[in-house]
Amino acid sequence: MLGSYADSSRLANYFVTSPMRPSLPRKKRISFFSSLRANPNHPIDPILLAAVLILLLFGLIMITSIGVPKSIRLSAPDILYPNCQSEEVDCYLILKNHATRIAIGLMFFAAVIRIHYSFWKRVSLPFFAFAFGLLLMVLFFGATHNTFARSWISLPNFPILQSVQPSEIAKLAMIFYFANWLDKKNKDGQIATFDGGFLAFVVVSGLIIFPIILQPDLGSTLVIAIIAAGMYFV
Numbered sequence: 001m002l003g004s005y006a007d008s009s010r011l012a013n014y015f016v017t018s019p020m021r022p023s024l025p026r027k028k029r030i031s032f033f034s035s036l037r038a039n040p041n042h043p044i045d046p047i048l049l050a051a052v053l054i055l056l057l058f059g060l061i062m063i064t065s066i067g068v069p070k071s072i073r074l075s076a077p078d079i080l081y082p083n084c085q086s087e088e089v090d091c092y093l094i095l096k097n098h099a100t101r102i103a104i105g106l107m108f109f110a111a112v113i114r115i116h117y118s119f120w121k122r123v124s125l126p127f128f129a130f131a132f133g134l135l136l137m138v139l140f141f142g143a144t145h146n147t148f149a150r151s152w153i154s155l156p157n158f159p160i161l162q163s164v165q166p167s168e169i170a171k172l173a174m175i176f177y178f179a180n181w182l183d184k185k186n187k188d189g190q191i192a193t194f195d196g197g198f199l200a201f202v203v204v205s206g207l208i209i210f211p212i213i214l215q216p217d218l219g220s221t222l223v224i225a226i227i228a229a230g231m232y233f234v
Contacts, residue, residue, distance in 0.1 A: 044113060056102055060095070067094030121183075124176040131173035134166035135211035142215070149217040167220040170208050174224065177204070178231045201232050 068091050075090035090096075134153070142150035143163065152163040181204065182191065190196030205228045212221050 060098060060102065063098045064092070064095050067098075068092070070094055120176050121180045124173075124180040127173045128177040131166065131170040132207055132211075134164075135170055135208065138166050139211060139214055149215045151212075151215050151217050151220070167212050167215075167217060167224070170212070171220075171224055171227065174205075174208050174228060175231070178228065182231060198232075201228070 071091050071093035072089055075093045076086070076088050138151060138153055141153065143152045143154045144150050151167060152165050154163050156162065185191040185197060185200075188196075205225070209221055209224055209228075212224065
């Protein structure tokens with residue numbers, strides 16, 4: 001009885017490990033929630049991080065040098081001859097607001113940098129659709145903020161972020177979406193074709209560029225067009 005059981009076990013083990021039936025490696029699938037965890041195999045690029053911090057510091061210095069007159073006007077609009085020695089005048093209001101935004105941005109950066117890249121592939125299409133919706137919204141409900149272009153959405157109830165510019169969100173959304181889209185097109189071999197490659201690229205780019213032209217915001221249009229062309233052709 002024991003011998004027959006042992007023979008059966010060896011026979012079953014033979015069919016499982018037999019070279020005639022090789023076991024195929026299963027593709028590791030990353031779930032939605034596991035993609036939110038940190039990826040230790042992709043550390044932060046120190047050169048890129050240093051460049052970002054230097055640009056932030058440079059912007060903070062520029063805000064300090066040119067933001068004093070506007071800070072005086074915003075903090076003391078009812079004072080006829082305001083000066084920085086007065087207690088009612090805050091000559092560094094713009095600097096404080098900008099530094100607060102940088103601190104909030106760095107906290108978001110510390111959280112976002114730990115998210116696995118597969119998460120951004122999953123949300124690239126909804127993020128792109130959200131940015132496109134904001135660009136359409138700004139055409140109807142946008143504010144000019146003393147500029148020629150209607151490029152902002154006012155947020156009067158937010159003390160730090162009084163307005164948001166959808167074209168800046170669209171830049172990031174387009175990068176995420178194009179990265180995922182170009183990866184799929186490259187794997188399918190359609191990236192070099194006219195219909196599935198270049199024409200589709202022009203249509204998708206137009207969804208972002210055309211609403212910005214209608215604002216009109218030529219600067220953001222050129223920046224987004226250069227980013228899109230660089231991602232496709234380079």
